[in-house]
Amino acid sequence: MKELSEKEIKALTLDLEAQKKEFELLLSLTENSAQPVKLKDNAGRLSRMDEMHNQSILLANRNLTKSRLKQTLSALEKIQLGTYGDCIICTEVIVFKRLKAYPETTMCLKCKSKREA
């Protein structure tokens, strides 16, 4: 398969850097809310459950963001090393369209769907 062009890599680098900033911002904004729920004395049972439910969603989102940030950082590292865009399973070049949608991805669509099956 065709290697990524310099122009494509440049576009994806910008995407990754924007994404990195976005994830870091998101994590810093939600940092305080990720602390254990402090229950107000006057809070009713229902609102406590709401609060705990909201927090579990928030924590799940934070974990997802954290792992995407980690992948984003390692993708940026790979760009430096010149190994970016290669599928970690079959080593084929991942198509640009897929990278444009998920610039931090490490697997081509074929390997990814095989793994998820």
Ligand SMILES: [Zn+2]
């Ligand atoms: Zn593959």
